Amino acid sequence: xxxxxxxKKIIDSCRFxxxxxxxxxxxxxxxxxxxxxxxxxxxxxxVVRGATELNEIADNVYECMLCGACTNNCxxxxxxxxxxxxxxxxxxxxxxxxxxxxxLISKRIESGNVFGLPVPxxxxxxxxxxxxxxxxxxxxxxxxxPECVLDALGLIEKAGEKCAFDPLLNSGADLWFLTGxxxxxxxxxxxxxxxxxxxxxxxxxxxxxxxxxxxxxxxWGVEIKTSLVSFNEYLNNLIDSGKIKVNKSEKEYALxxxxxxxxxxxxxxxxxxxxxxxxxRKEMLLIGKEADAAGELIMxxxxxxxxxxxxxxxxxSAKNMNCFTLVTESPDEYVTxxxxxxxxxxxxxLEKIILNNMGE
Amino acid sequence: MNEFLFTQVLxxxxxxxxxxxxxxxxxxxxxHSVDYFWLSRMWxxxxxxxxxxxxxxxxxxxxxxxxxxxxxNYYKIPITVWGGGGGTQGGAIPVCGGILLDTKRMxxxxxxxxxxxxxxxGAGAIYKHVEWAANERGYATMxxxxxxxxxxxxxxxxxxxxxxxxxxxxxxxxxxxQMEVVLPNGDIINTSSAPKHAAxxxxxxxxxxxxxxxxxxxxxxxxxxVQPEVRKFRGFLxxxxxxAFKAGREILQKFKPSVMRLYDDAETASLIKKIVGVEKPxxxxxxxxxxxxxxxxxxxxxxxETFARYGAEDLGSEYGEKWWKEKITFxxxxxxxxxxxxxxxxDTIAPYDKIEKIYHEMKKAVETNFPQAKFxxxxxxWYEWGCMIxxxxxxxxxxxxxxxxxxxxLHNAIWNLGxxxxxxxxxVVNDHHGVGIKLGRLMKEQYGPAMQVFEGLKxxxxxxxxxxxxxxxx
Numbered sequence: 153x154x155x156x157x158x159x160k161k162i163i164d165s166c167r168f169x170x171x172x173x174x175x176x177x178x179x180x181x182x183x184x185x186x187x188x189x190x191x192x193x194x195x196x197x198x199v200v201r202g203a204t205e206l207n208e209i210a211d212n213v214y215e216c217m218l219c220g221a222c223t224n225n226c227x228x229x230x231x232x233x234x235x236x237x238x239x240x241x242x243x244x245x246x247x248x249x250x251x252x253x254x255x256l257i258s259k260r261i262e263s264g265n266v267f268g269l270p271v272p273x274x275x276x277x278x279x280x281x282x283x284x285x286x287x288x289x290x291x292x293x294x295x296x297x298p299e300c301v302l303d304a305l306g307l308i309e310k311a312g313e314k315c316a317f318d319p320l321l322n323s324g325a326d327l328w329f330l331t332g333x334x335x336x337x338x339x340x341x342x343x344x345x346x347x348x349x350x351x352x353x354x355x356x357x358x359x360x361x362x363x364x365x366x367x368x369x370x371x372w373g374v375e376i377k378t379s380l381v382s383f384n385e386y387l388n389n390l391i392d393s394g395k396i397k398v399n400k401s402e403k404e405y406a407l408x409x410x411x412x413x414x415x416x417x418x419x420x421x422x423x424x425x426x427x428x429x430x431x432x433r434k435e436m437l438l439i440g441k442e443a444d445a446a447g448e449l450i451m452x453x454x455x456x457x458x459x460x461x462x463x464x465x466x467x468x469s470a471k472n473m474n475c476f477t478l479v480t481e482s483p484d485e486y487v488t489x490x491x492x493x494x495x496x497x498x499x500x501x502l503e504k505i506i507l508n509n510m511g512e
Numbered sequence: 513m514n515e516f517l518f519t520q521v522l523x524x525x526x527x528x529x530x531x532x533x534x535x536x537x538x539x540x541x542x543x544h545s546v547d548y549f550w551l552s553r554m555w556x557x558x559x560x561x562x563x564x565x566x567x568x569x570x571x572x573x574x575x576x577x578x579x580x581x582x583x584x585n586y587y588k589i590p591i592t593v594w595g596g597g598g599g600t601q602g603g604a605i606p607v608c609g610g611i612l613l614d615t616k617r618m619x620x621x622x623x624x625x626x627x628x629x630x631x632x633x634g635a636g637a638i639y640k641h642v643e644w645a646a647n648e649r650g651y652a653t654m655x656x657x658x659x660x661x662x663x664x665x666x667x668x669x670x671x672x673x674x675x676x677x678x679x680x681x682x683x684x685x686x687x688x689x690q691m692e693v694v695l696p697n698g699d700i701i702n703t704s705s706a707p708k709h710a711a712x713x714x715x716x717x718x719x720x721x722x723x724x725x726x727x728x729x730x731x732x733x734x735x736x737x738v739q740p741e742v743r744k745f746r747g748f749l750x751x752x753x754x755x756a757f758k759a760g761r762e763i764l765q766k767f768k769p770s771v772m773r774l775y776d777d778a779e780t781a782s783l784i785k786k787i788v789g790v791e792k793p794x795x796x797x798x799x800x801x802x803x804x805x806x807x808x809x810x811x812x813x814x815x816x817e818t819f820a821r822y823g824a825e826d827l828g829s830e831y832g833e834k835w836w837k838e839k840i841t842f843x844x845x846x847x848x849x850x851x852x853x854x855x856x857x858x859d860t861i862a863p864y865d866k867i868e869k870i871y872h873e874m875k876k877a878v879e880t881n882f883p884q885a886k887f888x889x890x891x892x893x894w895y896e897w898g899c900m901i902x903x904x905x906x907x908x909x910x911x912x913x914x915x916x917x918x919x920x921x922l923h924n925a926i927w928n929l930g931x932x933x934x935x936x937x938x939x940v941v942n943d944h945h946g947v948g949i950k951l952g953r954l955m956k957e958q959y960g961p962a963m964q965v966f967e968g969l970k971x972x973x974x975x976x977x978x979x980x981x982x983x984x985x986x
Binding site: 167169185188191197203211226473 | 537538539540542543544546548553556557558559560561568570594596597598614616617619636638640641644645647648659661662663840841843844845846847850851
């Protein structure tokens with residue numbers, strides 16, 4: 153197994169430490185001992201020492217949302233995600249990936265997306281080439297939350313902005329999730345970077361795509377010659393500049409922090425600023441960087457019951473704090489929270505609550 | 513067990529808990545074979561496989577637990593109960609194979625009862641999650657051990673755990689009202705509806721600390737407390753340990769601080785210096801006092817006056833607040849002792865007339881007989897009558913045998929010497945980590961003929977000896 157010294161060091165630090173067990177959304181959903189950073193590290197450490205085989209831990213390496221809750225919680229600064237990504241790469245290279253992962257990779261190669269779906273017709277029709285700004289929806293939103301993409305495009309149009317939109321663009325973050333840093337991931341990221349570089353500004357809808365483009369691509373030397381802006385920041389700018397007029401209502405909203413926004417991008421405020429402009433903000437107990445992740449749609453392809461259980465746990469947290477309306481800032485969590493929504497509760501995207509509270 | 517019988521048992525366990533909650537996968541066996549016990553960690557570090565269970569089951573509740581226990585009884589297969597796996601005594605390691613019963617699926621928060629001031633929850637609930645449930649209603653559990661985030665309600669009860677604000681709020685056995693327990697024959701019982709009564713011995717106290725040898729705790733009602741209006745800290749530096757013990761004893765006759773932690777010179781100069789920043793020589797003591805503001809103000813006045821009479825240097829609130837903020841940091845990799853070091857915590861407890869002597873005798877015994885070992889200690893849970901020692905030995909990696917058998921010999925020799933010294937001077941085998949397989953052999957030395965009470969209970973409740981064999985000396 154060819155993993156870095158950095159990963160080996162993290163593995164040997166995490167293999168006997170349970171301190172982040174309580175924040176793992178998967179472990180909390182399954183109650184399984186193996187769904188902890190320490191169990192994955194222990195398994196990997198035994199592979200490194202020749203006491204077990206890589207294929208014996210393969211399933212468990214994929215039972216991770218890579219949400220970074222463990223990383224955020226570690227007082228010493230260890231990052232289990234580092235070795236998880238490397239293990240995924242090694243598992244794929246060794247040909248011992250679980251069949252359900254192989255199937256997703258095959259779909260990605262054949263159709264351009266891990267879901268194996270065609271672009272929804274309404275989004276094909278919405279494609280636009282002209283404009284100095286590109287609205288980059290990302291593969292997860294295009295294939296799994298097309299209505300959200302249409303809402304976002306509609307809002308942009310109402311603001312009088314002219315944005316290009318290409319539903320076929322894929323950052324490569326999906327391959328990063330499934331295979332770590334492989335040649336295929338690098339090539340996908342490079343192709344995306346080249347496509348984005350033709351615009352003055354790119355508004356990135358999915359915070360996971362933005363984090364991947366800003367962090368991994370930069371680290372790998374993939375040059376992106378454009379200005380990348382988060383969708384939340386873009387929306388705040390549209391409102392602050394008066395291009396979108398909103399009315400502040402008395403309706404209470406609680407933000408479901410996207411782990412990519414909060415932990416990877418360090419932004420826990422932009423979503424809250426939007427809520428403050430259109431309604432009354434409520435909060436759950438665990439928010440910002442500490443918020444529990446409520447969904448990951450690639451993982452939902454192969455562990456739907458577990459991902460939905462994680463989303464239901466988040467609804468329980470909302471209920472305990474009398475938060476009846478959740479607002480999401482990522483397509484993954486919008487889809488999973490919508491699918492698991494209890495009766496008398498609501499879930500909206502940020503663009504939707506703006507649309508619902510637009511003034512004249 | 514032959515393949516046919518193995519498969520037969522597997523299907524019966526699957527029938528009891530559901531196929532998806534019964535595993536024979538290698539990853540599940542491996543992750544349940546190593547707990548926080550140094551020997552298990554060392555064994556794995558040397559590339560050896562620890563003893564593993566044959567089956568890993570996760571029951572949903574007492575009913576499913578009962579079914580598993582009945583199957584185990586019929587086939588005479590051992591059951592080892594696993595909560596969070598954060599125990600230091602090897603209590604959760606399935607040393608005889610058989611069934612590993614993981615309680616974490618029993619993690620439901622059934623009720624936050626604000627009138628009765630308790631939370632009813634499954635024994636597999638992570639205590640931090642119980643704390644969050646209390647926090648959502650404005651309360652607190654006041655059980656804050658370093659393992660708060662990784663250990664379960666049942667794990668703390670089974671090993672009689674304790675948290676850092678114990679001096680005011682008590683140990684885990686002070687925090688439980690009622691428990692549901694599955695007996696070794698599969699019967700499901702409830703202890704009395706309130707813990708303080710004259711209706712015979714307290715059933716709770718039979719199962720608390722029994723480490724899964726007498727029954728499996730499946731549900732519990734844990735106390736919640738009103739959040740204090742204020743929590744204040746004060747750090748002190750004592751010139752010698754004797755003055756600190758006297759000052760501590762006196763303050764406990766006047767009021768109960770929440771935190772009282774006295775660090776010996778060696779630990780003050782190492783961990784406290786590193787994490788809290790205290791640079792001066794001496795014995796550092798951190799005291800927290802909390803509750804209604806007016807009362808806390810009076811307590812602070814009494815504390816300062818009392819400690820001044822024993823020559824304690826008042827370090828103000830800064831170090832204490834830093835300690836509170838970093839109280840769990842001590843236990844993260846990079847701060848805590850870790851492999852390749854050999855280390856252990858020989859916590860013991862005794863009345864004030866014995867505790868200081870125990871400390872000095874244990875320090876002398878370990879440092880004299882094992883000159884390669886460093887001995888550090890703090891005293892972290894105080895009562896009106898005495899306190900406990902959290903004493904640790906640490907041996908640098910270069911002095912630890914690579915051969916795992918020799919490493920085990922060295923480890924066990926230090927433990928034998930340290931704990932026997934504690935017992936000989938009036939201490940007990942352990943204060944709050946439990947006994948497990950690590951100290952089972954020393955239980956008879958501790959109790960002598962009194963051990964027959966535990967053995968009688970075990971024989972009566974578990975005649976087939978299926979529950980957690982070779983733990984607790986039973």
